[in-house]
Amino acid sequence: MKEATELIVVSVYVDDFLITGTNKELLKEFKVELLNVFEMLDLGLMSYFLGMEVKQRQHEVFICQQKYAKEILKKFHMEDCKAISTPMNQKEKFSKDDGVDKVDEGLHRSLIGCLMYLTATRPDIMHAVSLLSRFMHCASEVHFQASKRILSFGSGMFSWCSKKQEIIAQSTAEVEYAAVTTAVNQALWFRKLLTDLHME
Structure with missing residues (x-):
């Protein structure tokens, strides 16, 4: 029988650490050593990190960005929007010169950037976001409304790859x-x- 290997995984983002591993005692020792060397706080089980909410139960870990999604809706004045069943109109054709009024590029880029970060937990919107990101430099009202539609997309069970x-x-x-x-x-x-x- 193969001997089990103890493992500690440390994720670092600027001045935030996430620490996990296979042995609780080893983790405690590691945290004590860190606290002796660095001035830091142990916040316990992770509940929120980089815009992602984490709920941990025995044998289960749930990750979502509900709070972040609500912040995006508020930022783009869409708090009262109604949920829709698809992230994109399947018959919609996009082009650089669609003859429709252009929108503020900065605003559209901001929306696309927010949606790109949202794909960390919502890969089901990846295709639509990727497609619309191609028009960031020449965004029209059509592109902007299609981007806003993605924010109204509901959720469900999915399997995804690209x-x-x-x-x-x-x-x-x-x-x-x-x-x-x-x-x-x-x-x-x-x-x-x-x-x-x-x-x-």
Whole structure:
């Protein structure tokens, strides 16, 4: 049988530390050594870090950016917006010269930047944000409204990845076969993950 290795992981951002590991006693010793060398506070279990809320329970860790999302809504005067089911209108076509009035580039860039940071916990909006970020230097009212739509997007269960297609499909049937294969692989992976978590 393979011998277990003790592990401590330290994440540093400017003057904030996150410390986790496999052994509580080892973590306590490490924190005592840090406190002897540096002037610092031990804030206990992480609950908020870099705009991310963290809720920890036994065998569970939930990360979200609800507070941050609400701050973005307030910043762009969208507190009363209604939730929608998709982050982007599927029929919407974007172009640099769409003939629509231009918007303040700084404002649009700020919105896109906020949305990019939100993708840390919401990868389901990644495609829409990535697409609209291509028009930051020539944003029109169409682009700006589409960016605001992403903020109104509700939430749900999703699986997400982004990569270039590995095959060149010769027919629509082949495209559908590739999509089904990916979906089945994901379903099998989720089933194995849930089994490992004793949630069959």
